[in-house]
Amino acid sequence: MSEYAVIKGASYTLAYTPDMIIQDGATQVTERIVNPESEYLKKLPEHIRSYEDVLSYAPNQVYIGNMKPQDLDEIEFPWYDKKAPVNGRWGKCGEIMPQDEFYGLMQISDAFDLVELEAGFAASVKEKLAKHELFTEKHIAVLDKNAKFTEEALQAVVDDGGCGLYSDGKLVGAVKKAHDVDVNLSAHVMLENIANKATSVLSLLHLIKATGINPDEVDYVIDCGEEACGDMNQRGGGNFAKAAAEVAGFMNATGSDVRSFCAAPAHALLSAASLVKAGTFKNVVVTAGGCTAKLGMNGKSHVDKGLPILEDVLAGFSVLISENNGTDPIIRTDIVGKHNVGTGSSPQAVISSLVTDALDRAGLKITDVDKFAAEMQNPDITKPAGAGDVPEANYKMIGALGVKKGDLERKELPEFIVKHGMKGWAPTQGHIPSGAPYLGPCREMIVNGDISRAMIIGKGSLFLGRLTNLFDGVSFVIEANKGESTETSAVSEEEVRGMIANAMKDFAASLLAE
Amino acid sequence: MENQKRVKEFYDEYGVDNLVVIVGAAEGESAGLAAETVGLGDPTFAGVLAGVSLKLPCYHICEPEIKDEVDADVYDEQVGMMEMVLDVDDIVEEMQAIRDEVAEA
Known part of the structure; x- marks a missing residue:
């Protein structure tokens, strides 16, 4: 049997996009159509946080790796009105990029001259991005094409069906429509897709830094976001993965997209680990960008309750899955849970299929898994x-199932939730929260010996696509690497031969003694 | 929204005497909201039951009236886990309060 794939590293990035909340978030776009004079739209700008507040927001600092998930236990809930002990832009495995630079990155990620930036704005962004250690001269040079773009020229683009890019409410850029008739290539869709690609690119660049991988050695990239790209003849044709890999400079990679709403990252990771374990590829990257539509998704509730708009960032992540190196945590592609077509939709059926069925088959109890994500x-x-x-809610359900299976006593349930669970820190960007944010911290905890086994669970609501009412999900187990690489098993074989030889000698000696 | 439409269709087909609505919401508040919607009308005025009082009896799957009607093994297999997780007392209290309101209306 070939060896399990390992998690070599992960990167996590956020882009703070305050103007995009108002312009491009689906809740706000819808409100402008159905109720343009609404109180909500009037109050909204007052509830948008500053970049500094976003930097000092503890869940964001956990996401980019400057704080550990367990650090959230130490901060009294709610967190939005507390300052995190760290507030840097740069994280151990990513960053929180400000909006102006992100617009620049959108242009760098745009292959069809659809993104235009106002000349002066572009010059200042270029200066900033030139100081960013992850962008090459070739990347930065893309921003040189903006000299002729005045605010009037950009307004003309917006008037012709384009989407504006704003900074403090001022028009500083625009995304053009990519076709006159095809809604699939409208400016709105292109803006969503380019923003998604750009956040994925940012995460890929940080992955190179975090893992030290030579970009030329990446064989395959799998995108697991929630957007679709294509034209009217192939609306979801793809391929976000290869498009982002191109900008990130993975010259020897191809790729494809995996979709299953919020469950997609778990599906993609499972595919990546299987491709590596099968020997098809040595290095596979799973990546996802963020979703402009989900900015301010729950904004009405937040504004109603006097809270800031907390959905103000586009998130991205990338994970490198590689051949077993004997040290990094392994992905147990043989301890897998899946929600089948016939599983049913009751919470009990769902959690059983994803958690206990998989563990049962491996002879493990719920309490044998140190952390669930x-x-x-x-x-x-x-x-x-x-x-x-x-x-x-998930930990309660997993624990309750453990009680039903006799793995723990009912009175141990609250303790189980604390010990085997974590507080959530991921932005509500659909696919982003689904198990994936824990891969980085999980790898570190396993390598440090803090835990030895974790389970990643992806869950998705397929009814949103109106093709089925089914639920979806897959799960898998990550374990500490016991260092049984190919080389050591070859040595073991020799050792075994030696042991047999010694045993034969001993046996012969004992016979002679008799 | 879609559920409201379906409840209304069942109501038109079977009538108030032949229909009980069973909900499985995770919290008392949301279970109560569903009960209010099919009893007194949609309080959010968003669906087809806005301003329509069907007075349908509504119970949560964890309430004893419903639990006792279900085969114990099936119940344990389908609901046992959630029963342990949910605040059943809170749900029962909320549902009863709405049923009382519907009875008085």
Whole structure:
């Protein structure tokens, strides 16, 4: 049997996009159509946080790796009105990019001259990005094409069906439509897709830095976001993965997109680990960008309750899955849970299929898994919106199932939730929270010996696409690497031969003695 | 929204005497909201039951009236785990309050 793939590293990035909340968030876009004079739209700008506040928001600092998930236990809930002990832009495995630079990155990520930036704005962005250690001269040079773009020229683009890019409400750029008739190539869709690609690119660049991988050695990239790209003849044709890999400079890679709403990252990771374990590829990257439509998604609830708009960042992540190196945590592609077509939709059926069925087959109890990571949504965002504390609800269900299986006593349930669970820190960007944010911290905890086994659970709501009412999900287990690489097993074989030889000698000696 | 439409269709087909609505919401508040919607009308005025009082009896799956009607093994297999997780007392209290309101209306 070939060896399990390992998690070599992960990167996590955020882009703070305050103007995009107002312009491009689906809640706000819809409100402008159905109720343009609404109180909500009037109040909204007052509820948008500053870049500094976004930097000093503890869940964001956990996301980019400057704080550990368990550090959130030390901060009294809610978190939005507390300052994190760290507030840097640069994280251990990513960054929180400000909006102006992100517009520049959108242009760098645009292959069809659809993104235009006002000349002066572009010059200042170019200066900033030139200081960013991850962008090459070739990247930065893309910003040289803006000299002729005045505010009037950009306004003309917007008037012709384009989408404006704003900074403090001022028009500083625009995304043109990519076709006169095809809605799939409208400016709105192109803006969503380019923003998604740009956030994925940012994460890929940080992945190179975080893992030290030579970009030429990446064989395959899998995108697991929630956008679709294509034209009217192939609306979801793809391929975000290869498009982002091109900008990140993975010259020897191809790729493809995996989709299953919020469950997609778990599907993609499983595919990546399987491709590596099968020997098809040596290095596979799983990546995802963020979603402009989800900016301010629960904004009405937040504004109603006097809270800041907490959905103000586009998130991205990338993970490198590689051949077993004997040290990094392994992905147990043989301890896998899946929600089948016939599984049913009751919470019990769902959690059993994803958690206990997989563990049962491997002879493991629920308590044998040190940490579970399912939907790691930040409760600061979901609780005021009436969706409760999603991670906690998952841990309660997993624990309750453990009680039913006899793995723990009912009175141990609260302790189980604390010990085997975590507080959520991920932005509510659909696919982003789904297990994936824990991969980085999980790798570190396993390598440091803090834990030895974790389970990643992806869950998705397929009904949103109106093709099926089914739920979806897959899960897998990550374990400490016991260092049984190919080389050591070859040595073991020799050792075994030696042991047999010695045993034969001993046996012969004992016979002679008799 | 879609559920409201379906409840209304069932109501038109079977009538108030032949229909009980069973909900499985995770919290008392949301379960109560569903009960209010099918009893007194949609309080958010967003769906087809806005301003329409069907007076349908509504119970949560964890309430004893419903639990006792279900085969114990099936119940344990489908609901046992969630029963342990949910605040059943809070749900029962909320649902009863709405049923009382519907009875008085």
